[in-house]
Amino acid sequence: MSEQVVPVIWRGDCLEVLDQRRLPGEEVWHSYRDSVGVFEAIASMQVRGAPAIGISAAYGVVLAAFAARDEVDWRIAIERAIDELAESRPTAVNLFWALRRMQGCLEGIGSGSEACAVLEREAIRIHEEDAAANRRMGELGADVIQEGSDGPVEVLTHCNTGALATGGHGTALGVVRTLHERGALSMVHMDETRPWLQGSRLTAWECMREGIRCSLNVDSAAATLLASGRVRWVIVGADRIVANGDVANKIGTLNLAILARHFGAGVMVVAPASTLDRETPDGSGIVIEQRDGNELRRVGERDIAPAGVAAFNPVFDVTPAALIDVIVTEQGVVRNPARHTNPLASLV
Structure with a gap:
């Protein structure tokens, strides 16, 4: 079912992108035949989610190669598009x-x-490998959750x-899907996830399409939900996991990790090995993208804040390894990463 989302x-001569800004109200697809269009699709968040961004960029390079095929300086044109x-x-x-x-593929190419x-x-x-990796992560993550469970x-x-953020099945939502397939999921609670509302617009859309039992909550209700003791695990993805196990993910992830630790829930980070950044020692070295404050001041075409009010709009936050119980990639599982000198060493 999940691969239907x-x-x-890839159509062989163009990349079709589902405009996720328009969901769940409309399913609008855009066709791109050059790398400039793919750049815009990524930058404007038509496509989002770290794995899907990487996959789209790879196809953008292909489109740049198609455009430069007959040029004398084709290699320079492709490398410029990569930059x-x-x-x-x-x-x-x-x-x-x-x-x-993709750039590594250019070595030894003659035309x-x-x-x-x-x-x-x-x-x-790259696309097919990501889909397979997601399935593997779903199995590994579900195994960990079921270890200490006596029921759904x-x-x-x-x-x-989910599948919208990846090459198929999903990372954190892939674990949820696998639990659902095994009959081991009672409920997935979904933060609405301001300001782009990916939880309410996208995760809920995926879950409803596939019959996964789900419930939407406002972000600020997460503490009350965790305080109830019903939630056993917080399961999130990652845009970057650095050498000491610190994790950059969607803004609000740090809040959840702190709350989970306080209320005794586990925190599981699920991301492909391509997300691992062994060159950056810790989370202080991660560049955090700051986006336009209008994303906070407006919903669609409607103003919800005074014009010109200052806005703090980081897209990501960094969760310290000490607040993470399990990191799952397709290459394996790391438990309690902060207790390891080199937590990513086993993920090779």
Whole structure:
């Protein structure tokens, strides 16, 4: 069922992008035939979620290669497009991982036509590998949750980490899907996730389509929900996991981790290995994207705050490894990352 929900479709000569800003009211698809259009789709959040961003950028490189196929300086044109795509979103490490992988394919290539074929194969491979990795993460994460459970569990998630954010099935929501498939899920509670409302617009849309029992809550109700003792796990994704196990994820994740620790719920971070950033020692080195304050001052075309009021609008926050109980990737599980000198060492 979950693979019926997809954020992007490669058509062989164009990339079709589901405009997630329009969900759940409308399912609007845009077709892009050049890397500039893919850049805009990523920057404007038509496509979002770290894995889906990386996949889209890879196809953007392919489109740049198609456009430069017959140029004398085709290699320079492709590398310029890679540099430009890297500027679309600064925090999601999958973006840079995918672009480095695409750039590596250019070594030893002798013509623009050859570059097109090689790059297209690589982008498709990145897409397919992510879908398979999501399935694996879903199994591993569900196994951990079921270890200490004597029946179906209630969990809480934040933002959207489902098929819409990935190559298929999802990361954190992939664990939820797997629990649902096993009959081990009683309820998934979903933060609405201001200001883009990915929880209410996207996660709820995915869950409702697939018959997953779900309940939406305002972000500020998470403390009350956790205080009830019903929620056993907070399950979230990640845009970047650095060497010491600190995690950058959608703003509000840190709040949930603090609340979960206080009320005795576990915190599970689920993300593909492409999200691992072993070069950055700790969370203080993560660049946090700041977006336009109008995202807070307006909902659609409607003003909900006084014009010109100052706004603080970081897209992500950093959750210290000490507040995380489990990190899950397709390469394995790390429990209590803060207790390890090199928590990512086993994920190779």
